[in-house]
Amino acid sequence: MTPLPLKERMAIDRVHMLEQDPHQRACNFLEVNQGLTPELAMREAERCIECKNRPCMEGCPVGVRIPEFLRAVAEGDFESAAKILRVDNALPATTGRVCPQETQCEGVCLRGKKGQPVAIGWLERFVADWAAEHLPAEGAPAAQTGFRVAVVGSGPGGLTAAGELARMGHKVHVFEALHDTGGVLRYGIPEFRLPKAIVDREVENLRNLGVTIECNVVIGRTLTVDEVAAEFDAVFIANGAGLPMFLNIPGENYKGVYSANEYLTRVNLMGAWMDVEGGTPVAKGETVVVFGGGNVAMDSVRTAKRLGARHAICAYRRTKAEMPARIEEIAHAEEEGIEFHYLLAPLEILGDEKGWVRAVKMQRMELGEPDASGRRRPVPIPGSEFELPCQIAVVALGTTANPLLTNTTPALKLNKWKNIVVDEKQATTLEGVFAGGDIVRGGATVILAMGDGKVAAHGIDEYLKGRTPKG
Amino acid sequence: MFRVVSNEEIAPLLHRMVIEAPRVAKARKPGQFVIVRCAKGGERIPLTIADDDVAAGTITLIIQAVGISTRDIVAVQAGGYLSDIAGPLGQPTEIEQLGRVVCVGGGAGTAVLFPLAKGLAQAGNELTTIIGGRSAKYVILEQELGAFSRRVFTTTEDGSAGETGFVTLPLKRILEDPEQRPGAVFAVGPVPMMKAVCNLTRQYGVRTIVSLNPIMVDGTGMCGGCRVTVGGQIKFACVDGPEFDGHQVDFNELAARQATYQELDAHGCRLDSQLAAMKKD
Numbered sequence: 001m002t003p004l005p006l007k008e009r010m011a012i013d014r015v016h017m018l019e020q021d022p023h024q025r026a027c028n029f030l031e032v033n034q035g036l037t038p039e040l041a042m043r044e045a046e047r048c049i050e051c052k053n054r055p056c057m058e059g060c061p062v063g064v065r066i067p068e069f070l071r072a073v074a075e076g077d078f079e080s081a082a083k084i085l086r087v088d089n090a091l092p093a094t095t096g097r098v099c100p101q102e103t104q105c106e107g108v109c110l111r112g113k114k115g116q117p118v119a120i121g122w123l124e125r126f127v128a129d130w131a132a133e134h135l136p137a138e139g140a141p142a143a144q145t146g147f148r149v150a151v152v153g154s155g156p157g158g159l160t161a162a163g164e165l166a167r168m169g170h171k172v173h174v175f176e177a178l179h180d181t182g183g184v185l186r187y188g189i190p191e192f193r194l195p196k197a198i199v200d201r202e203v204e205n206l207r208n209l210g211v212t213i214e215c216n217v218v219i220g221r222t223l224t225v226d227e228v229a230a231e232f233d234a235v236f237i238a239n240g241a242g243l244p245m246f247l248n249i250p251g252e253n254y255k256g257v258y259s260a261n262e263y264l265t266r267v268n269l270m271g272a273w274m275d276v277e278g279g280t281p282v283a284k285g286e287t288v289v290v291f292g293g294g295n296v297a298m299d300s301v302r303t304a305k306r307l308g309a310r311h312a313i314c315a316y317r318r319t320k321a322e323m324p325a326r327i328e329e330i331a332h333a334e335e336e337g338i339e340f341h342y343l344l345a346p347l348e349i350l351g352d353e354k355g356w357v358r359a360v361k362m363q364r365m366e367l368g369e370p371d372a373s374g375r376r377r378p379v380p381i382p383g384s385e386f387e388l389p390c391q392i393a394v395v396a397l398g399t400t401a402n403p404l405l406t407n408t409t410p411a412l413k414l415n416k417w418k419n420i421v422v423d424e425k426q427a428t429t430l431e432g433v434f435a436g437g438d439i440v441r442g443g444a445t446v447i448l449a450m451g452d453g454k455v456a457a458h459g460i461d462e463y464l465k466g467r468t469p470k471g
Numbered sequence: 472m473f474r475v476v477s478n479e480e481i482a483p484l485l486h487r488m489v490i491e492a493p494r495v496a497k498a499r500k501p502g503q504f505v506i507v508r509c510a511k512g513g514e515r516i517p518l519t520i521a522d523d524d525v526a527a528g529t530i531t532l533i534i535q536a537v538g539i540s541t542r543d544i545v546a547v548q549a550g551g552y553l554s555d556i557a558g559p560l561g562q563p564t565e566i567e568q569l570g571r572v573v574c575v576g577g578g579a580g581t582a583v584l585f586p587l588a589k590g591l592a593q594a595g596n597e598l599t600t601i602i603g604g605r606s607a608k609y610v611i612l613e614q615e616l617g618a619f620s621r622r623v624f625t626t627t628e629d630g631s632a633g634e635t636g637f638v639t640l641p642l643k644r645i646l647e648d649p650e651q652r653p654g655a656v657f658a659v660g661p662v663p664m665m666k667a668v669c670n671l672t673r674q675y676g677v678r679t680i681v682s683l684n685p686i687m688v689d690g691t692g693m694c695g696g697c698r699v700t701v702g703g704q705i706k707f708a709c710v711d712g713p714e715f716d717g718h719q720v721d722f723n724e725l726a727a728r729q730a731t732y733q734e735l736d737a738h739g740c741r742l743d744s745q746l747a748a749m750k751k752d
Contacts, residue, residue: 177691179508179515179555187693216557218691222494244695246705253700253724255731262694270688271512278539280514280688281732354734355727402692403710 003074004046014116015044022335026305029191029273032332033097033125038076041126045073047111047118055108056120061451062095062160064088066105066120073123082131085124086138090163090206091156091185091450093132093198096125098189099447100326132201140210145169146469149460150232152219152405155183156446157238157437159206160453161460165236166209168461173232175217180269183240184446187269188261190299192306193329196268220405225412229433233470234460237420237428237435238453241443242402246395247291251349256283256357260292260300260396267303285391287311289360291346292396293323295445298330300394301338313339313390315346317365317378343367345378347385349393359387398443405439417442425459426452434459472552476529478545482611484536485579486545487521492556493528495520501590502564502682502714505530506690507544508555514540517687517709519583520559530556533582533611560690561713564590564680569654572596573645574620575638575668577603577660581611583682584659587714591657592619599653600624601641603664607632639667646675653677658717662726669717681717683708685728699725 003009018034019025025032036044048070056066065084072081085092101107101121109117147170151158154176162172180186182199203213219225219239229235244259246252258266263282266272270280288304290297293316305312314333316323319342323330334340341362348361364384367376401418413421413429419442420435422428428435436452438444476489495505504519522531536542547553564587572591576584581602592598600620604610606629617623624641625633634640638660645651656679658668665681672679685697685708692710699708702719706712 177557178689179557187689216555217494218557218560221558221560221691222498241693243692243707243710246695246698253698253705253728255728255734259695262688262696265688265694270514276512278514278543279512281735283731283735355724356734404691 026336036126045070051110056105059104059108081127090160093128137208147233153238154181157449157453160450161236161457162211164457172211174213176215177218187265220408225409235433238437241399241438245397254351260296287390288392289313289390290394297396298325315341315344322375359389426456473556496523499559500563501586503559505558509543535579566590566594571653573653573656575601575658577664580660603638666722679717
């Protein structure tokens with residue numbers, strides 16, 4: 001099929017994602033985005049003008065061959081498109097849903113210079129879902145190298161590395177600390193953004209490739225890195241985010257104050273939203289205030305709404321323009337009736353006589369000079385304090401490095417934030433031990449962790465060449 | 472899946488379970504715990520490892536069946552399986568040569584005390600053990616602890632065994648006698664007991680270690696639900712503890728936080744009916 005003439009391609013407007021109605025979805029945990037039809041997908045892919053410099057590929061942390069992939073979709077050859085994705089991206093159904101495309105592939109898409117970029121993320125999601133339904137599972141490669149590689153953590157970084165290494169013919173064993181797979185994809189990102197059936201499917205794909213996953217093994221406690229390194233030919237550490245940060249203000253230990261990690265883990269990993277007898281509970285409130293402006297804050301406040309909060313409030317120190325969350329998440333949250341209170345910082349959490357949260361003492365801010373991050377610094381306005389009544393407060397300020405693994409592995413070089421130091425191939429200071437994701441970056445995104453996993457897999461493959469398997 | 476080797480009720484609602492968990496058995500040290508999930512959909516429950524048998528690849532847990540999840544766990548009979556056991560978690564007890572040591576256990580806390588006391592005895596300390604319970608049947612592990620303690624005192628609130636009253640009675644006598652005064656006290660039990668012990672030992676300037684059991688989810692430092700205030704600072708019981716200097720612990724805050732989910736309904740969280748109504752619209 002010959003591509004449409006350029007002029008006709010340029011005339012196509014960006015597709016609209018089919019979404020659940022905002023009022024309806026604010027009361028359920030079903031996925032917000034409903035996906036594209038094959039016709040819509042083909043038409044959207046036709047919008048790619050196949051520019052010479054292919055900036056989208058540069059913008060993709062795992063380097064998906066986006067123009068080829070889009071061409072295949074435009075031609076209705078979803079199978080070829082899926083095969084490109086399979087080779088380049090271990091978790092396409094996930095990244096198609098959770099990547100910040102606006103700062104990556106779509107952010108640099110030439111069509112976005114004048115108008116709207118090609119909806120690369122939505123097309124990736126479409127093809128990954130199509131492949132799950134139509135293509136047979138990919139099996140382990142016939143040629144096995146005999147090397148055994150251990151992966152610590154089954155989050156996005158670990159799963160990506162596992163998939164890459166398995167395709168290279170190495171035998172991969174993944175250690176997961178929790179009772180279920182997926183890391184942040186399971187405990188952090190809510191069902192309405194990334195259905196857990198998708199995570200199950202991505203994990204199943206890896207099992208079909210011959211990857212084994214052992215849950216309930218906490219590296220640093222159950223086994224040390226040294227013990228793992230002694231048994232395997234190489235190790236990739238992707239044990240993820242660490243301890244949640246708190247505000248360090250009075251009243252943070254009142255009942256009803258959660259870290260976003262705890263709030264989301266209770267709801268997502270432990271299934272508190274299903275409210276079953278004997279299951280893990282979560283405290284609900286008529287007014288829930290979430291502090292922070294990132295994706296985790298969006299996930300928390302939208303979860304609060306779905307748990308029945310009449311007022312689900314996101315309180316952020318700066319303005320919408322500085323919010324680090326994905327644009328789509330902010331837009332979805334606004335549609336769902338999330339109340340955004342900008343330029344507010346919490347001073348104190350106030351409790352009742354039984355030790356439950358009753359309000360947050362807030363202070364209004366204004367934007368001053370840009371700080372080290374380039375964003376304008378929030379400056380308190382004296383005398384602007386007021387009380388915001390609420391029953392639940394959720395702190396979504398990020399995490400610090402998890403000490404469990406690194407504390408018991410003194411030979412691993414750490415930086416001043418206690419994150420593992422790696423070289424350009426993700427190799428640590430321990431021979432044969434590589435690392436990536438949040439334990440290296442100190443809090444990033446799913447796709448950056450996946451990028452690390454991919455780089456590390458190639459680094460490990462190179463490291464293993466010329467060695468003999470430990471057997 | 473983790474196979475249950477044996478399961479016996481050693482006191483009302485208190486079970487001793489031996490479970491195959493070879494990796495945990497090999498790695499654990501006194502004072503550490505595991506997170507247990509009975510079956511799919513169940514809660515993650517932190518439980519102190521009472522003992523291990525590395526050769527057999529088993530660990531021993533002593534479990535008080537106080538809620539739905541712990542009742543589900545103790546309902547699994549020998550030959551049955553528990554879905555998940557993760558660990559060992561937490562910092563091991565710092566076992567030192569302290570000379571004379573008093574170990575105080577209250578109710579099911581005595582089970583948590585057991586591995587700690589055993590470790591202290593093995594390190595050559597001279598142990599005096601005090602076991603308290605509501606009544607005789609809640610005074611547990613007297614024989615087991617007696618095996619390595621120089622002497623054992625028991626107290627019950629109703630006088631059905633040992634001395635009538637609280638564990639602080641014999642403890643006070645020991646502290647008052649300079650000949651018997653210990654280098655340290657280890658106390659594990661309900662929060663009011665640990666608080667009372669610490670208030671008493673503080674007067675005599677005797678170092679007191681307590682093992683805390685706040686609400687926990689993951690047990691690996693990820694959620695911060697188990698945070699406790701120790702010496703004015705936030706600590707996570709799962710990674711920094713569970714043992715802390717009892718004289719520094721904010722017991723009132725701990726007790727309040729432990730009650731979170733019993734009090735849920737009273738906190739205006741009856742939103743489920745509202746939610747159901749919204750869903751209908």
